[in-house]
Amino acid sequence: MKQTLNEEEQKKAREAIMMHVRKVVPYALMVAVASGLYLISQVFGEIQEDGMSSFQILLSIKAFLASWLGIRGVNQKLFGINPFVFKSHFFPFSLVVIIILLSQLMYL
Numbered sequence: 001m002k003q004t005l006n007e008e009e010q011k012k013a014r015e016a017i018m019m020h021v022r023k024v025v026p027y028a029l030m031v032a033v034a035s036g037l038y039l040i041s042q043v044f045g046e047i048q049e050d051g052m053s054s055f056q057i058l059l060s061i062k063a064f065l066a067s068w069l070g071i072r073g074v075n076q077k078l079f080g081i082n083p084f085v086f087k088s089h090f091f092p093f094s095l096v097v098i099i100i101l102l103s104q105l106m107y108l
Helices: 007-043 054-077 090-105
Strands: none
Touching: 007 054, 054 090
């Protein structure tokens, strides 16, 4: 956009796009968390007598982090409750990165 629009036009165009993103993304994330919780119930499997496998341990950690993100998103979007701690976007973004890294470790 910087190449074809001046600074004022760029700000207006960016805000027009972000207006739609702010409406769609929170609900898409809620659907992702809900479908993830359903899939965990299908994939987790039985815990053997010798304990959980590394796959199950990593999946449990991912489920906990994703549930926290889901609860935070639902509270923020549907109920208008802002988080008391971790108000910036850095912490949720870092949790998403950790979840992605855990996904990669699950299949080693």
